[in-house]
Structures are given as structure tokens and as C-alpha cells.
Amino acid sequence: MAQEKTITIRLEKATKNTIKYEEVPADGEPPIAGTVYLQKWFAGANPTQEWEVTFRAKNGAQGK
DSSP states (O other): OOOEEEEEEEEEEEOSSEEEEEEEOOTTOOOSSOEEEEEHHHHOSSOOSEEEEEEEOSTTOOOO
């Protein structure tokens, strides 16, 4: 069974070509991804304030 984990990332700031998001860790858990950068061409002129991101192991790979 593949492991799956969903996190929330929140907009921190815009840089020249990217939008910087910071993970909002679940209560009592350490961050999984920390900082995530999305390219402006994808995020758009008015970037979404929060994203929900799901990590899923591929091809039967197993994490912790």
C-alpha cells in the first residue's frame, strides 16, 4: 500500500519569477516540505493564498 500525506502551504512572498510558500505543519508534527516555490507562470497574477499538496509514493516505493 502506497503511503500518502497531504499538507497545506501558505503564501509567504513573491520573488522575481516565483511565489514562495511556507508549509503549515499539522499540530505537533514537524514540517515535511518546509518551503515550496511555484513559478509565477503557474501561480498567476493573483496567486492562491493557500494550496493543499498531496505526496504519494510512486510505483510501489515506500517511505517512512
